[in-house]
Amino acid sequence: MADITNQSLNDIIENIKTKKVSSTELTKAYVKNIESAKKLNAFVTTTFDQALDNAKQFDNKPNFDQLLPGIPLAVKDLFCTENTKTTAGSNILNNFIPSYESTVTKNLWDHGSFLLGKLNCDEFAMGSSNETSYYGNVINPVGDQLVPGGSSGGSSSALAADLTPATIGTDTGGSxxxxxxxxxxxxxxxxxxxxxxxxxxxxxxxxxxAGPMTKNIKDCAIMLEAMSGFDEKDSTSINKKKEQYSKNLKDNIKGLKIGIPKEYRVDNMPKEVDELWEKGKKILKDLGAQLIDISLPHTKYALPTYYIVAPAEASSNLARYDGVRYGYRSKQGKDLIEMYEKTRSEGFGDEVKRRILIGTYVLSSGYYDAYYLKAQKVRQLIKKDFDDSFKKIDAILTPSTPSSAFKIGEKTNDPVSMYLNDIFTVPVNLAGLPALSMPAGVDKQGHPLGLQLIGKALDEQKILNIGYAFEKNCGYKNEIKKWWS
Amino acid sequence: MSKEKFDYFIRGEKGKYEVVIGLEVHAQVLSKSKLFSGSSTKFGADPNNQVSLIDSAFPGMLPVINEECVKQAVRTGLGLNAKINNYSVFDRKNYFYADLPQGYQISQYKNPIVGEGKVLLEMPYGSKEIGIERLHLEQDAGKSIHDMDPSNTYVDLNRSGIALMEIVSKPDLRSPDEVNAYIKKLRSIMRYLGTCDGNMQEGSLRADVNVSVRKEGDTNFGTRCEIKNVNSIKFMQMAIEYEAARQVELIENGKKIDQETRLFDTKKNETRSMRSKEDAHDYRYFPDPDLLPLKLEQKLIDDLKKSLPELPDKKKERFVKEYGLNAYEANVLVSEKEISDYYEEVAKLSDKKLAATWMMGDLFAMLNDRGLDISKSPISAKHFAELVQAIKSGEISGRIAKEVFEIMVESGDNPKKIIESKGMKQQSDPKELEKMINEILSKNKDKVDQYKAGKEKLFGFFVGQVMKLSGGKANPQLTNEILKKLLKG
Incomplete structure (x- = not known):
């Protein structure tokens, strides 16, 4: 049959179920793709032998009733995988092999899929271009000079280059x-x-x-259904009934109210982004949705708020990487303090150090009230903006990013311009809301651009439905030439 | 009991100084598993055998609050007559140390689970109320072992993550004796509640001691020093005495006291500076984003309140009322739940007042000599009650009772059997006694004459002779009565 790897996850599942392709054939096809795509540097670790074993096991005793029957999946290297090295893109975890499996990946495997490899990412997910990874830049399949975005850059690159049928990433501010x-x-x-x-x-x-990254909306619904769910081991996990996102996917969005926030039209935004936004509005309107102008007045404070809250938490979360129990330990250092200093100096990269320093600073006595506490208050205001708006609308449409993929090295010496890339995505994380980025077109260089749909808390089904309708009517197809193989 | 006057002052050359003490007691919560993980809390396991991925802070591990520990903290708060906060927050206290795997301790900073309360102390100079500032839940750290190897430090994480209650007192304590009484009272309350075993040897109860001094009559507090992690009442008392004297000496020499953290060296019996205020850690407290704020339903608090056992203060009141004990006796007998249980069992079966006297006398002395808890007493409450009854009924004298008691301790036999088999029954037949006394009086005519002539001291001699002749079994009260009667005649 034709190259199966450029199909959608949903089509691949159909092909597996109808036995047009076996899990082993599928897995071999991906192994071949991955081996010929080393230039992209999307993988930190591959688990081909284990994947082929799993595929064989599936083929010997297939269970087609599962959501992801016999599907090999590569995942971001931020998910701990049992007996498979998990680096978080950092030198400090270069030798770390967890004895446990993250709940999200376990959920995926429980639905019939298995691990194909671990995908490169920005170190500890801190970055917007995948350039902070200890394991090197990842290349965007769209162009050999382009960053794939970040921090889930290995995931986006691998997905777009047909190195995995779908994948998962994590999103702290737009990742x-x-x-x-x-x-x-x-x-x-x-x-x-x-x-x-x-x-x-x-x-x-x-x-x-954590969230899914896929080739289309249907795939996204399938993956979300498989990976989500209440977990008593996470105190912030929401205890609610599991949803059947893929089964309930509908493309009728007639009468839905779509909010258009005026604050998302920022200075120096390329014309194409604005045009794309207009195009998106028109498509939704033509589908029977009602466009409503809204205001999210505290949007402009979202980025500074994020760059206080996120580093503060990170500075504390990363304190455990001290060389004492696991991970990298410097051979230098004559006492405990020196061992800490050398281990962390050698183990962490510049961006991680920068954020640990910012975080430590904003939590320090004398600065806490002015930074961390104030940021928490602003965060509440940002959340309130959304809450107020959602009283009269169903979802919000915005651009996903202020520009298309930039060049490797273009922003590495200017952290603030790098941070500005997250300007449309960050408010959503601060408010804890669901948001979807869907491909909508290209800029004049032919580089893809996305639009973002933001929903109410737990309204994933609705934004998936809107995305589904949009996708069918958008007329955009992501064509990537496989220049690397 | 006569009331003494409070008198604990440091006497310097320039005057008397009052010592002001506040305690931060760290009490290990009695629970099967740790505060945020399922690991066992059992004492004495091999190093690093009770450590989960959470306790050792592996990547991606998350804390989940142990509900039992929360309930234990609420029970303790209720036992301290304290306000229970329906809303409390877990914070991270950030610092680096080899036995702190997360690089932060999960504690409660601005919003503790328990607010202000009070504890009542019975001192020789009257009762005194000690204010409780707050109680909060926090994780214990692991243990660094520095003396196993000349060049390495070993780390045992068994303790890492165990739930502690930090109970902060107001600076209301004024002497080492009050500290002793306070710790014992806290311990007693928590043992009654079953929220902390109070075992100081195993580190279940430790305290940071804040000490300052001020001239008698001053209303402002002096600069305080904090003595970290003292693990016995005796050491607390020694540390306070040393520290108060040190501070007075500084003041008298016109020097300033630096606010600092100090260590108590138990070998040298002195406190030493650990770090000054300038070097104090900046713990960068902030709410732990892995945990939601702890919201307690009023019903849960009310239910826990209803299910609380009778606590020492209430029990003491009841003992006074129900058993006719004086305040001192009642206080001693309620100090430990096991003691009060033992007493109540004895009191049910015998004379209540006499039971108290004998328990606090011979029984406690024996247990003390043997280093035994009352739960391990070689004399059961039932046997002890029989002994008390034998005394009360006049079957045996107090002196004989002491002998019976000794035999009971050794043999574990019941007192009836001992009294019968050894013929220790008291001679209480007036006719027999009269016969015996007449015999003695006729043998000692000269002394009888002297007595009648006014040498009344000889009365004791006659009693002694009766006891001698009866082998100590003559009923002393009856002997006295008959002797007096016959000597008059």
Whole structure:
């Protein structure tokens, strides 16, 4: 049959179920793709032998009733995987092999899928371009000079290059949606608490959320259904009935009210982004949705708030990487303090150190009230903006990012301009809401651009439905030439 | 009991100084598993055998609150007559140390689970109320072992994550004796509640001691020093005495006291500076984002309140009322739940007042000599009650009772059997006694004459002779009565 790996997850599942392809054939096809795509540097670790074993086991005793029957999946290297090295893109975990499986990946395996490999990411998910990884840059399949976005850059790159049928990432300030936007793929950050954080290397606990990254909306619904669910091991997990997102997917959005926030039209935004937004509005309107202008007045404070809250939590979350019990330990150091200093100096990269320093600073006595406490108050105001708006609308439409994928090295020496990339995605994390980035078109260089749909808490089904309707009527297809193989 | 006057002052050359003490007691919560993980809390396991992935802070591990520990804290708060906060928050206290795997301790900072309360102390100079500032829940750290190897430190994480209650007193204590009484009272309340075993040897109860001094009559507090982690009442008392004297000496020499954290060296019996205020850690407290704020339903608090056992203060009142004990006796007998249980069992079967006297005398002395808890007493409450009854009924004298008691301790036999088999029954037949006394009087005519002539001291001699002749079994009260009667005649 034709190349199965460029099909959607949903089509692949159909092909498995109708026995047009076996799990082993499928897995071999991906192994072949991955081996010829080393230039992209999307993988930190591959688990081919184990994957082929799993595929064989599936083929010997197939269970087609599962959500992900015999599907090999590569996942971001921030998810702890039992007996498979988990690095979080950092030198400090270069030798770390967990004895446990994260809840989210376990959920995926319980639905019939298995691990294909671990995907590169920004170190501890801190970055917007995958350039902070200890394991090197990841290349965007869209162009050999382009970043794939971050922090789930290995995930977006692997997905867009057909190295995995679907994948998962984590999103603390846009780390799923921005890379999805940069690679012409779909990425969803669920409501905070929908997916368990247990077993995911923590960056900023009150913002981190795992979510699916897929080629289309249907796939996204399937993956979300498989990975989400209450977990008593995570105290912030939401205890609610599991949803059947894929079965309930509908493309009728007639009468839905879509909010258009005026604050998302920022200075210096490329014309194409604005045009794309207009295009998106028109499509939804033509489908019977009602567009409503809204205001989210505290949006402009979201980025500074995020860059206080996230580093504060990170500075504490990363304190455990001290060389004492696991991970990298410097051979230098004559006493405990020196061992700590050398281990952490050698183990962490610059961006991680920068954020630990910022976080330590904003929590320090004398600065706490002015920074951390104030940021928490602003966070409440940002959340309230959304709450107020959602009283009269069903979802919000915005651009996903202020630009398409930028060049490797373009922003590495200017952290603030790098941080500005998250300007549309960050407010959603601060408010704990679900948001979807869907491919919508290209800029004049032909680089993909995405639009973002933001929903009410736990309204994943609705934004998936809107995305589903949009996708059918958008007329955009992500065409990537396989220049690397 | 006569009331003494409070008199604990440090006497310097320039005057008397009052010592002001506040305690931060760390009490290990009695629970099967740790505060945020399912690991066992049992004492004495091999190093690092009770450590989960959470306790050792592996990547991606998350804390989940142990509900039983929360209930234990609420029970303790109720036992301290304290306000229970329906809303409390867990914070991270950040610092680096090898036995602190997370790099932070989960504690409660701004919003503790228990607010203000009070504890009542019975002192020789009257009762005194000690204010409780707050009680909060926190994780214990692991243990660094520095003396196993000359160049390495070993870390045991068995304790890491065990639930502690930090009970902070107001600076209401004024002497080592009050500290002793306070710790014992706290311990007693928590043992009654079953919220902390109070075992100081195993580290279940430790305290940071804040000490300052001020001239008698001053109303402002002096600069305080905190003595960290003292693990016995005796050491607390020694540390306070040393520290108060040190501070007075500084003041008298015109020097300033630096606010600092100090260590008590138990070998040298002195406190030493650990770190000054300038070097104090900046713990960078902030709410733990892995845990939601702890919200307690009023019903849960009310239910726990209803299910509380009778606590020492209430029991003491009842003992006074129900058993006719004086305040001192009641206080001693309620100090430990096991003691009060023993007493109540004895009191049910015998004379209540006499039972108290004998328990606090011979029984406690024996247990003390043997280093035994009352739960391990070689004399059961039932046997002890029989002994008390034998005394009360006049079957045996107090002196004989002491002998019976000794035999009971050794043999575990019941007192009836001992009294009968050894013929120790008291001679209480007036006719027999009269016969015996007449015999003695006729043998000692000269002394009888002297007595009648006014040498009344000889009365004791006659009693002695009766006891000698009866082998100590003559009923002393009856002997006295008959002797007096016959000597008059």
């Amino acid at each position: 799923i949606r921005q890379p999805a936007s940069f690679t012409g793929t779909v990425g969803l950050k669920p409501t905070y608490g929908l997916c368990s954080r247990w077993g995911i290397v923590a960056f900023a606990s009150s913002l981190d959320q």
